[in-house]
Amino acid sequence: MMMSIQREWMEHGTRQHRGWLRSAVAATVAAAFLTVTGAAAGAPVPPDGSIAGLKAKFIDVKGVKTRYYEYGQGEPLVLVHGGATAGANVWSKNILGLAKRFHVFAVDRLGSGMTQGPKDGDWGNAAQVEHVYQFIQAMKLGRIHLVGHSSGGALVFYLAIEHPDLIKELVVVAHGPGMPALGSGPGKVQPVLDTCPDQSTYEGRKCRMVALAFSAATFDEEFWAADQYMVDLPTSGTRTRVAARADAAQTQAYRQRMWDRVKNDGALKMPIMIYGGKQDVLDWEGKDATARLNGELGFFDIVGAKNPNVKMVIINEGGHFMYREHPELFNQDVIGFIDFWAASKPAR
Amino acid sequence: MSFMNPRVRSTGSVNRPARLLCSSLLLLAMALLVLAALPPAAQAAPGPNASIGGLTAKFVDVKGVKTRYYEAGQGVPMVLIHGGSTAGSSTANVWSRNIPGLAKRFHVFAVDRLGSGLTGNPLNDADYATPGQVEHVYQFIQSLKLGKVQLVGHSAGGAVAFYLAVQHPEIVTTLTIIGMGPENPPAADGPTRLDLSSCPDQNVYEGLKCRVEKLAWLKTTFDAEYWEADASMAMQPKSKEARAKVVALTNDAWRAAATAYREKAWDMVRNGGVLQMPVMIYSGKQDVLDWGQKDPTAMLRGELGLFDILGAKNPKVKMVIVNEAGHFPYREYPEEFNRDLLAFIDHFQNQSAPAAKPAAKASK
Numbered sequence: 187m188m189m190s191i192q193r194e195w196m197e198h199g200t201r202q203h204r205g206w207l208r209s210a211v212a213a214t215v216a217a218a219f220l221t222v223t224g225a226a227a228g229a230p231v232p233p234d235g236s237i238a239g240l241k242a243k244f245i246d247v248k249g250v251k252t253r254y255y256e257y258g259q260g261e262p263l264v265l266v267h268g269g270a271t272a273g274a275n276v277w278s279k280n281i282l283g284l285a286k287r288f289h290v291f292a293v294d295r296l297g298s299g300m301t302q303g304p305k306d307g308d309w310g311n312a313a314q315v316e317h318v319y320q321f322i323q324a325m326k327l328g329r330i331h332l333v334g335h336s337s338g339g340a341l342v343f344y345l346a347i348e349h350p351d352l353i354k355e356l357v358v359v360a361h362g363p364g365m366p367a368l369g370s371g372p373g374k375v376q377p378v379l380d381t382c383p384d385q386s387t388y389e390g391r392k393c394r395m396v397a398l399a400f401s402a403a404t405f406d407e408e409f410w411a412a413d414q415y416m417v418d419l420p421t422s423g424t425r426t427r428v429a430a431r432a433d434a435a436q437t438q439a440y441r442q443r444m445w446d447r448v449k450n451d452g453a454l455k456m457p458i459m460i461y462g463g464k465q466d467v468l469d470w471e472g473k474d475a476t477a478r479l480n481g482e483l484g485f486f487d488i489v490g491a492k493n494p495n496v497k498m499v500i501i502n503e504g505g506h507f508m509y510r511e512h513p514e515l516f517n518q519d520v521i522g523f524i525d526f527w528a529a530s531k532p533a534r
Numbered sequence: 535m536s537f538m539n540p541r542v543r544s545t546g547s548v549n550r551p552a553r554l555l556c557s558s559l560l561l562l563a564m565a566l567l568v569l570a571a572l573p574p575a576a577q578a579a580p581g582p583n584a585s586i587g588g589l590t591a592k593f594v595d596v597k598g599v600k601t602r603y604y605e606a607g608q609g610v611p612m613v614l615i616h617g618g619s620t621a622g623s624s625t626a627n628v629w630s631r632n633i634p635g636l637a638k639r640f641h642v643f644a645v646d647r648l649g650s651g652l653t654g655n656p657l658n659d660a661d662y663a664t665p666g667q668v669e670h671v672y673q674f675i676q677s678l679k680l681g682k683v684q685l686v687g688h689s690a691g692g693a694v695a696f697y698l699a700v701q702h703p704e705i706v707t708t709l710t711i712i713g714m715g716p717e718n719p720p721a722a723d724g725p726t727r728l729d730l731s732s733c734p735d736q737n738v739y740e741g742l743k744c745r746v747e748k749l750a751w752l753k754t755t756f757d758a759e760y761w762e763a764d765a766s767m768a769m770q771p772k773s774k775e776a777r778a779k780v781v782a783l784t785n786d787a788w789r790a791a792a793t794a795y796r797e798k799a800w801d802m803v804r805n806g807g808v809l810q811m812p813v814m815i816y817s818g819k820q821d822v823l824d825w826g827q828k829d830p831t832a833m834l835r836g837e838l839g840l841f842d843i844l845g846a847k848n849p850k851v852k853m854v855i856v857n858e859a860g861h862f863p864y865r866e867y868p869e870e871f872n873r874d875l876l877a878f879i880d881h882f883q884n885q886s887a888p889a890a891k892p893a894a895k896a897s898k
Contacts, residue, residue: 464841464851476842480833486819486855487831494858497870498819500841502851515852515881522877526870 231415235300237408238278242300247320253300254293254321258285261354262327263524265292266318268336268360271391271422272413273299276335279513287521288331293321295338297423300416304423310433311440315344322352331524333357336468336506340441343489347444347453355524356454358489359461360506362469362481374470374477388417400465400505445488452492457527459497460486461519463504463511497523580763583652587630587759591652596673602626602652603645603674607637610707611680614644615671616651617689617713620662621776623742623768625651627760628688631868639876640684645674647691649776651767662780663788664795668697675705684879688712689823689861700799700808708879709809711840712816713861714823717796719839722826729822737777739765751820751860800843807847812882814852815841816871818859850882 234242234253242253255274263284265277273294284290294301296317297309304313318341322330332353334342339361346353375397382393392410399405416422447453462469462482470477479500490496499519501508509516583591583602591602604626614632618624626644636642646653648661648670656666671694675683685706687695693716699706714721730736733744743761750756767773802808817824817837825832834855845851854874856863864871 464845464853476838478833478835478838483831483833486857490819490857496819496857498855500853500855502841502845503849514885518877518881522873526873530869 231412235273235275235412235416237275237412240278240281242274244300245321245324247317247324249305250296250317251300251302252293252317252321254291255281257281257290258287259289261288261331262325262329263288263290263331263333264318264322264327265290266332266334266338266342267292267295267298268334268338270395270413271298271388271417272409273301273416275299275409275412276507276510278409279510280517283513283517284520288524291321291325291327293318295341300419300421302421302423310436311341311344314341315348318342318345319349319352329354331355331357333359333520334361335359335509336361343454344440344444346456347447350453350455353456355527356456356458357461357520357523358458358485359509360463360466360468360482361460362462362479362483362485372472373468374472374474375467376472378467388414395507398467398506400463400503400508400511404505404507404510449488449491454489454493455495457495457523458489458493459499459519459523460489461508461516462498462500463506463508464500464502465504466506466508468506495527578759580759580766584625584627584763584767586627586763587633589630589633591626593652594674594677596670596677598657599648599654599670600652601645601654601670601674603643604629604633606633606642607639608641610640610684611682612636612640612642612684612686613671613675613680614642615685615687615691615694616644616647617687617691618650619690620647620649620667620780621655621768621773622650623739623746623764624689624691625764625767627651627763628862628865630760631865632872635868635872636875641680643674643678643680643683645671647671647694649773652770655772655776655779659779659783662776662783664693664697664792667694668701671695671698672702672705681705682707684708684710686710686712686875687715688864689714693717697795697799699811700802703808703811706811708812708814708882710814710816710875710878712864713818713821714836715815715840716799717792718824718836719843721824721832721834721836722829725827727822727825727827727832739769742768749822749861750866751818751858751862752866755860755862755865803843803848804846809844810848810850812850812878813844813848814854814875814878815844816863816874817853817855818861818863818866819855819857820859821861821863823861852878 234244236242236255240255240257242255245252245254253273255277265274265280267274267276270276274292277292281290281292296314297303303309329352332342332346332355334340334357336359339358342356343358343361346356378397379394382397383390385391385394392413395405460482462479464479465477466479467477469479469481471480482498486496486498501512501515504511580586581590585591585604589604589606591604594601594603614626614629616624616626616628626646629644633642633644648667649655656662658666660666661669682705685695685699685708687693687710689712692711692713695709696711696716699709728748730745730748733748734741736742736745743764746756815837817834819834820832821834822832824834824836826835837853841851841853856867856870859866
């Protein structure tokens with residue numbers, strides 16, 4: 187539909203070039219068409235909160251109603267989103283491309299998107315990890331390729347440590363901030379965040395995501411509409427979570443325990459790809475003219491200390507959501523990385 | 535399908551004794567794989583013209599300079615440019631583990647740079663400097679009528695590739711720079727982790743070899759056949775003469791000219807946007823040249839700085855960093871490098887020009 191409207195607009199444009207009046211008429215018509223097109227973004231959000239023509243599904247995971255996308259067939263690949271209320275919707279530009287090669291599952295984490303919050307009020311890392319683990323069990327996926335972004339990157343990292351036999355390859359996207367190598371000063375993004383509304387409000391969280399994206403095109407109106415819709419649901423876990431907040435000390439202790447297991451015991455043996463956007467403001471210190479990616483390089487050192495099969499890819503003009511900004515490049519890199527190790531498996 | 539396992543880690547475990555703890559069965563299996571993976575020539579003496587890896591070098595006259603090169607495969611031309619300073623211990627032989635794999639897809643040319651390997655010395659002393667090196671590779675491409683090429687350079691050869699792409703963008707389809715390139719922004723404020731204090735003097739072959747070994751991460755990065763061929767080339771009278779020439783020519787004016795040449799190219803890229811072809815920067819995480827002495831691990835500041843220069847006006851830049859790899863990641867993990875290179879080229883060539891990247895550049 188979009189295509190035909192655009193084509194019509196262009197035809198108008200070429201036919202009407204003789205007089206300014208007729209051109210103006212054409213422009214008005216075009217504007218009208220564009221408004222109609224734009225209205226599609228303002229269309230009611232489907233009940234399942236899905237976007238980009240995808241259709242979400244639901245499954246009960248140990249009593250927690252869990253929303254997910256499922257596309258493709260063959261080897262299962264699980265996508266775990268970061269700290270976004272929009273949940274699995276952040277993968278909307280990647281799911282179909284990855285589904286050409288994999289059986290793709292993009293799941294809403296505990297209390298994100300349209301997945302319910304924890305019954306016992308436990309929002310900690312361990313509970314988040316357990317929920318994704320139980321999702322994989324409930325779907326009977328067996329061994330999987332696992333991809334996680336940002337705090338979801340931390341989550342898949344922990345999941346791989348807790349259940350190494352389950353993971354074939356691990357892809358950790360834009361996870362590094364908070365890692366030891368990152369400097370002590372305020373990050374590049376802080377001044378922008380300081381201008382955002384309070385993070386307990388939807389506008390505040392949206393403001394933060396916009397600040398982390400490389401360009402205004404990273405998220406579109408349809409994305410925000412579905413996000414707002416899911417946050418506004420009476421059952422939304424987001425509200426409860428904001429009120430609850432995970433215990434920071436507990437979170438840090440858990441993380442430290444995991445790092446020690448990897449650094450000292452070599453708990454992580456599967457191939458790992460670390461993926462970063464060169465302009466990720468979360469990994470960009472305020473005092474540096476450009477991002478030095480110290481956090482992600484520090485993460486590289488942790489996972490690479492006892493595991494030779496680690497690589498890192500950094501792409502230009504990519505922010506914290508570079509997989510949305512360069513979906514084809516990201517998909518190709520993920521597929522290439524997994525294919526490489528799949529091909530060398532017999533030799534290992 | 536090649537049987538060389540890209541990451542047979544037994545070859546790397548010399549640096550990591552902990553890994554020797556794997557079961558003896560696994561070790562045996564890996565050892566067998568290594569034997570199966572290495573080309574038969576690996577144990578053999580070099581062939582004619584210092585050829586190694588079962589390859590056979592050729593010669594072409596490039597504007598009066600006899601130039602040695604390897605040629606393999608067919609189709610789209612790809613040119614590989616080795617690193618090292620003039621007549622030091624680096625030649626097209628460094629690509630011996632990559633040429634056969636890349637030749638399955640490309641028409642591969644790996645050339646000995648001006649004054650290096652069995653390529654003759656410059657006819658004019660001025661051409662010992664970088665512009666002469668760049669011009670020689672350019673004329674090599676012209677002599678062989680290659681047209682547009684996929685260009686790959688390592689270390690100082692990465693610099694040659696970079697300058698060639700700046701000056702002749704019309705013949706460079708994609709650019710890949712491995713390791714440090716055009717005298718990057720420094721790795722650190724102080725000196726790097728390259729420590730030559732235990733090496734013999736750089737004017738004897740053992741000194742040159744020692745330096746290259748310090749730059750490698752694995753003990754298996756280079757083998758006996760490589761060193762034998764390398765020594766035979768590096769100790770020819772013409773190579774000694776070239777090294778002596780470079781020492782004699784290097785003075786303040788020479789250095790100032792090199793700096794001006796580099797700054798001009800950087801300015802053209804940063805402000806003029808002259809480098810618009812897809813670029814890949816490829817690094818070993820443990821490259822001592824990009825590892826400041828006071829840093830516990832390599833922070834790769836030099837290569838990230840190069841990224842900033844190349845990416846300032848060009849969205850099509852990516853960087854790949856591989857673990858347990860030093861200054862020669864393409865020799866240490868040839869299958870993985872070859873695959874990454876092919877994937878990089880394929881991705882950007884399959885992109886239709888308008889849809890390759892989001893139109894909007896962030897305002898921040």
